[in-house]
Amino acid sequence: MPNLIVIDRIAIGTVAADFHPNAFKAALAEFISTLIFVFAGQGSTMAYNKLTSNAPTSPAGLIAVALAHAFGLFVAVATSANISGGHCNPAVTFGAFLGGNITLLRGILYWIAQLLGSTVACLLLKFATHYMTVSVFTLSSGVSVWNAFVFEIVMTFALVYTVYATAIDAKKGDVGVIAPLAIGFVLGANILAGGAFEGAALNPAVPFGPALVSWNWHHHWVYWAGPLIGGGLAGVVYELIFISHTHEPLAVVEY
Template sequence: MAKIALGDAREATQPDVIRALVAEFICTFLFVFAGVGAAMTTGKLVGDSLVGLFIVAVAHALVVAVMISAGLNTSGGHLNPAVTIGLAVGGYITIFRSVLYIIDQLLASSLACILLKYLTGGMETPPHTLAVGMGPLQGVIWEIILTFSLLFTVYATIVDPKKGSIDGLGPTLTGFVVGANILAGGPFSGGSMNPARSFGPALVSGVWTDHWVYWVGPIIGGGLAGFLFENFFISKTHVPLPVEDEIF
């Protein structure tokens, strides 16, 4: 079984953690700015909903791949509380540091959306909402499956030391699965897979309808993928986190 490291408050003052938080903030801000900005652009310029969905999916695929690559060596390039939780379940980041990351991601997303609203002359930052006829349970299941797919890809292409011939392609492949999942789930649950990506637009627009779906689904999906991959597919070769308090 993977060890879940608790960590402690001393981590908040460590130079490497501070650098990681700065990098995570910048990468998450740029990701949300481009992703939400693309959604706002399609709403303003594109009349065809299929073309708009494709543009949003491609924009997210590209910016996710680039921002993961940009942050990988400093913060890990999580961009997403579900990714952070999924890696915490596998023992790759402490619980305390995970909390710092999630707060960081939410602040970055909020700032990106506030700035987008200002720069576009007050346009609404489109929040994630369920499609007409979709119930909350259906939305949660959609988000569980989509986020499971995302975290399974992260583990298989970035975390797993046995990635072999795809070594170095992890961020690009992760971007691909994000784009594919938006194409699949966008018309139904919104294809969020990311509580921070959903939080910023909801905060700025003031639309919180079914917002809990975009926390429950991704957290379950990400945590489940991290648990399964770490315990059934990865050889236990990674160095345990240097913390004093652990739970099993």
Template sequence: MAPRIAVGHHDEARQPDCIRAVVAEIVLTFLFVFAGVGSAMAAGKLAGGDGTIMGLTSVAVAHALVVAVMISAGLHISGGHINPAVTLGLAVGGHITLFRSVLYILAQLIGAVLACFLLKFLTGGLETPVHTLAAGIGAVQGVLMEIVLTFSLLFSVYATIVDPKKSVPNGLGPLLVGLVVGANILAGGCFSGASMNPARSFGPALAAGNFTDHWVYWVGPLIGGVLAGLIYEYFFKVDTHIPLSREEEPY
């Protein structure tokens, strides 16, 4: 099968739909990170901290809910990516141009950074908790963990939102993706932090000035996202349907 990756053109940056989509990614990622990092800060402040099973569960639930809502809110504008790994995973399947992908990723990083600095201000200077590897977990283990978790996330995005032959009703996909994110945090949160999202890791790291192990949260998620996109798009997705118009495309 011929590659579907589209490079795009810098003229996209002047198109109204692209401008709206990029601004939407800033807003959506800001709201996602504000709730996600805020839940981790709240769990750390309350009795027991976020290292307990209750703390981990509360963080997982918060991420599951906000991911589901933000994807739903942005699906018709930008696709509701809120994650560079999602953007890159969709780019390798030809669902977004590489040029627009760069704009999306910059927007996601901006949204994440703004959310974390605002959280730091609103909480009286509390440090934003950063993703780091747990004791006894090496860099290779952390990268592999993030690859698997992000692969799971992107595979779910393709299977429940992108694939026109999906078996789930329209509108249910974002909720299912949110549930996968929550489940992955419960599975990997105590080991790698279960980032699955470079922007989600970058915002707190910049606000806290702590980039320990930070590269893991770029390499792992981006590899996992690309692998899931390539495998689903070129192996599982069957394009025997009538192509959707630009306005109808879910991504």
């Protein structure tokens, strides 16, 4: 592909190729879809806290929050898949980059849009709830940062692996609604698995908005390092082992 600086299948990209009107439309789609997802997910957590007067998470509450995140991500991915690929997650974008399916410059544009979407969602929630406290991701009692780190790596690997299998792989065929549904389901399942231990972000944008709005960065690095490692590993593993390489790299970012 001309005008690209390529290291194997990894592409840095160029300003001309990655910063044009359609690229900004894709970034806008990422902003809106991430806002939709975080507003639903964070809003469900804040609603639970209001209904229970900030009581510890109950099994029913965890299920409700997991379902809200699963449904929210399903809608977010479905509404942006044909425009931007429906990443809604810096870890997904990073995994796609390491697999050679998006350029670095386009990925940075997506990251900015995703983080802004999360931040605006939290600001809107804070205003709409008459300045209730936005829920910051924290570790449960007895859970160390390394426990949480492993949780985030494994769970995000599962999420990004699912994205590759159902949305990025050219051999997937016409899966239609199955891709966003599967992606939402795997997120909800992993929140049920890890939510009681460390919040289960699987997405650096999700804890970023609350941390910025509340200015509470305690253990925040875990929710970046774990998902980026897990997402990156999933992208590399799926790309190297399961994708045939007969299709053109970066095809998912040509708009």
